[in-house]
Amino acid sequence: MRDAAHHNGHRQRLREKLTLAGGDALHDYELLELYLFRAIPRRDVKPIAKDLIHRFGDLGGVAAAPVEQLVTVKGVSEKTAAELKLIQALSERLAREQVIGRPVISSWSALVGYCRTALQHARTEQFRVLFLDRKNRLIADEILGRGTIDHAPVYPREVVKRALAHEASALILVHNHPSGDATPSQTDIEMTKTLAEVCQPFDIVLHDHLVIARENTASFKTLGLL
Template identity: 55%
Template sequence: MNEGEADDERGFFAERPFTLTADPTPIPPLVRQSKTASGPAPDKPHYHGHRDRLRVRFAEGGASALADYELLELILFRSIPRADTKGIAKALLARFGSFAEVLGADPTLLAEVKGVGASTALDLKIVAAAGSRLARGEVGKREILGSWNQVLDYCRAAMAFETKEQFRLLFLDKKNALIADEVQQRGTIDHTPVYPREVVKRALELSASALILVHNHPSGDPTPSRADIEMTKTIADAAKPLGISVHDHIIIGKSGHVSMKSLRLF
């Protein structure tokens, strides 16, 4: 059976308890105790007990009670209902390096790992999107500058493991609350075209009073380039006469982040 056929059966077969119903036809005792012609009934797959134990550990101790590969197993249980997922979880971590990098990986690369396939790769991306949406919800509930760690966590979740550069804009009102979060441009592995005029135009459309610029470096190193510095200065200079402040330009990499404001680069 291929993965697509298996996926269609998940809703009917996956993770359902098995109930033995009474047989209305009497069976002689000797027949009940004997083996069938084809041999004894197969044992329950060993991983079923493992799944139950892992769920109990999570229910009692939360995510902190599990290693990264075990938490990944929990996610894979529903996607791969009839197989041992421990080896698959460990193979994903070996391929991509960390739990976050697995969820941030490109779906086509995820599907290259033996046992994953396109449908399971999509399920992993859905989990990643849910995490990003949760982080964005935390950012949107409060004043941005007073919840800076949440802003950084959100930007990292959304962009750190992208394989191509993105240029993101956080638009703020007079109280520094989030009005909108938009990806203005997507580029290549090492370049994103940014148009200062379009940035300022969009800020005026949203009646924003301030901006936070964010982009990622797929190389992993968040060190700003000369082009990054010059572009930031150009946007800040264009926005200032219109009453729009640029609070910061954050560069996100796999190894961390850099605040250009903290480094006094503009």
């Protein structure tokens, strides 16, 4: 009974701290504790939260971790792992709402933020295409390639096929480098050049190609590669 009272008191104090001071006043593991309260209602979740942060680095790393890795942490069941995956889904959905249907030029930082939310913690490469209308508003985001830690297959004609299906006038390419180095590879540069050439006869403009790494983002346009 004493342990239960202690847990309940601790949980109430954390909730009050969040309400009064906001999320910035809490450590990552404390925010994770608050989230885990609903998944594990009758147990001290502080050790679990700390173990998750230690294992995966930060909240983003925890949210992006595969279920099969999350359940290797003591105290994390498949049900709890599924709850943790909800964090990533909500984060991506909220970030997407900041850019969908809006001109990318006026919401560029939000667009980059959305891409980073989706890809900075991914453990294998993904190749995504953002499709824009004539007013440069984002109308769709599709994953057109999944691969290994250092390669995701990309088929330029498939990209153009999807662009025509969306009646898109422009594209932004996005892929991640799980290695942590956002520097475009020679393969990235050659593929982007080929894709730009394939798009040209269809009057589809390639605005940029973003490479997302854990700590930074590289832009082909900024680097003078487009």
